[in-house]
Amino acid sequence: xxxxxxxxxxxxAGPNLWVKNYADYLYSYACTRIDDNELxxxxxxxxxxxxxxxxxxxxKRSSEKTWLTAILKNKVFDVYRKKSNTSQNQTVSMNxxxxxxxxxxxxxWKEGRYPEAFGIEDxxxxxxxxxxxxxxxxxxLPPLWKSVFTLKHIxxxxxxxxxxxxGLTSSNFWVISHRAKVSMRDCxxxxxI
Amino acid sequence: xxNLSDQEKADMLDNCKKATFLIEKQQTGKIALQExxxxxxxxSICEMCNTFMKQSLVINQFVKKLFHPGKxxxxxxxxxxEQLQKQIDAKLDKPSDED
Numbered sequence: 001x002x003x004x005x006x007x008x009x010x011x012x013a014g015p016n017l018w019v020k021n022y023a024d025y026l027y028s029y030a031c032t033r034i035d036d037n038e039l040x041x042x043x044x045x046x047x048x049x050x051x052x053x054x055x056x057x058x059x060k061r062s063s064e065k066t067w068l069t070a071i072l073k074n075k076v077f078d079v080y081r082k083k084s085n086t087s088q089n090q091t092v093s094m095n096x097x098x099x100x101x102x103x104x105x106x107x108x109w110k111e112g113r114y115p116e117a118f119g120i121e122d123x124x125x126x127x128x129x130x131x132x133x134x135x136x137x138x139x140x141l142p143p144l145w146k147s148v149f150t151l152k153h154i155x156x157x158x159x160x161x162x163x164x165x166x167g168l169t170s171s172n173f174w175v176i177s178h179r180a181k182v183s184m185r186d187c188x189x190x191x192x193i
Numbered sequence: 194x195x196n197l198s199d200q201e202k203a204d205m206l207d208n209c210k211k212a213t214f215l216i217e218k219q220q221t222g223k224i225a226l227q228e229x230x231x232x233x234x235x236x237s238i239c240e241m242c243n244t245f246m247k248q249s250l251v252i253n254q255f256v257k258k259l260f261h262p263g264k265x266x267x268x269x270x271x272x273x274x275e276q277l278q279k280q281i282d283a284k285l286d287k288p289s290d291e292d
Contacts, residue, residue, distance in 0.1 A: 015285055019278045028267040032260040041269065045277055052284050100210070107208035115244045131259050134252070152221055153253055154260040159222055177221065178214045185248050 012064040015055060018048055022065055026072050033076050033150055035139060043079070047072040073155075077165050080151070083143040084166050102182050113186060118193050130192065137187035145180040152177060197230050205235045212242045216249055 013021070026047060030040035050071055051058075058067055102113045109115070141149060147166060151157045157165075163173050197205070205211065212235040218224050219232065236243055 015281055018281065019274050023269045023274050023277065024267065027269040031267050041273060044269065045280070048277060048281060049284075052281060103210040104207075107210035107212075109209045109241055115241045115248065117244055118248070130255065134255055134259060138256075149256075150260075153256045156257075174214070174218055174222075178217045181217050181249055181252070182213060184252060185245065188248075188252070 012060070014064075015048075015052055018051070018064070018068070022068055025065070026068060029069060030072060030076060033154065034079055035146075039079065043072060043075045046075055050075075080147040080166060084147055084168075102186065115185065116189060116193070118189055130188075133188060133191045134184075137184050137191065140187060141180055141183060145176050145183070148173065148176045149180045149184070197234055201231065202234055205231045206238070208235065209239060209242050209245075212236065212239065213245050213249075216242070216246045220246075220249060220253065 023044060026044045027040055030043045031037055034040055034043070047068060051068055054071075058064075062070075100110075102110055104110055138146060138149065144166070148162060148168075151162045151165075152159075159170065159173055162168070163170055168176070212232055215224055215228050215232040219229070224232070236246070
């Protein structure tokens with residue numbers, strides 16, 4: 001047997017054992033990405049049902065787990081797309097005349113919005129309190145921003161893929177990424193210090 | 194190495210908005226040479242944007258770690274799992290009649 005680094009696979013045992021082997025994993029995957037546990041549950045169910053339909057065509061080039069995750073991922077994208085369609089008005093342009101929450105017209109930080117060191121810069125990546133503030137701040141982002149942020153940082157999708165999947169132009173994508181980051185950072189500063 | 198003109202420097206002097214935009218783009222994508230020069234110039238004179246840049250990286254790292262699926266301990270409730278298993282069993286017992 002080849003010596004693999006991966007943990008010994010839950011050998012691909014077929015649909016009978018899907019719930020036992022993958023339900024929790026898929027549920028966690030969905031929850032971290034859509035922030036609505038009930039919807040996440042439904043997506044897991046839909047994933048299993050869709051997988052059953054496609055089971056005979058599954059070519060087993062990947063593991064069951066990878067295959068099921070890919071099906072779920074597409075369903076998560078559908079959720080993102082729906083959310084962003086209902087929030088098109090949240091896209092903002094870089095040079096929009098709308099008043100900017102964070103920057104003066106010159107581009108300088110507004111007073112009261114100045115970034116200050118908050119002591120996490122050199123912190124070990126282990127801090128439960130900071131984690132929970134981060135989560136809370138992420139929840140406050142408008143849906144489309146949150147989708148973009150999540151895809152970028154959690155799934156590390158390429159920006160081209162994200163644009164294609166969410167129907168964004170590249171420039172809008174970067175404007176949203178920027179705004180989302182500025183908002184997140186500001187929220188952390190307000191709640192952490 | 195090319196340098197920025199005085200006008201280009203003046204444009205970047207107070208432009209924290211553009212600098213932070215370029216920081217985001219640099220940390221998760223690519224920026225052009227001209228943009229890199231503009232950013233470097235701004236960072237050489239703006240303490241706040243240096244702070245922003247460090248914090249932005251930290252946020253990226255924390256977020257990635259926080260949501261790594263392997264770390265997650267969420268469990269689907271047993272009742273729902275049972276119900277799912279029943280659904281699957283029922284489907285398996287009754288092959289689709291597409292064939």
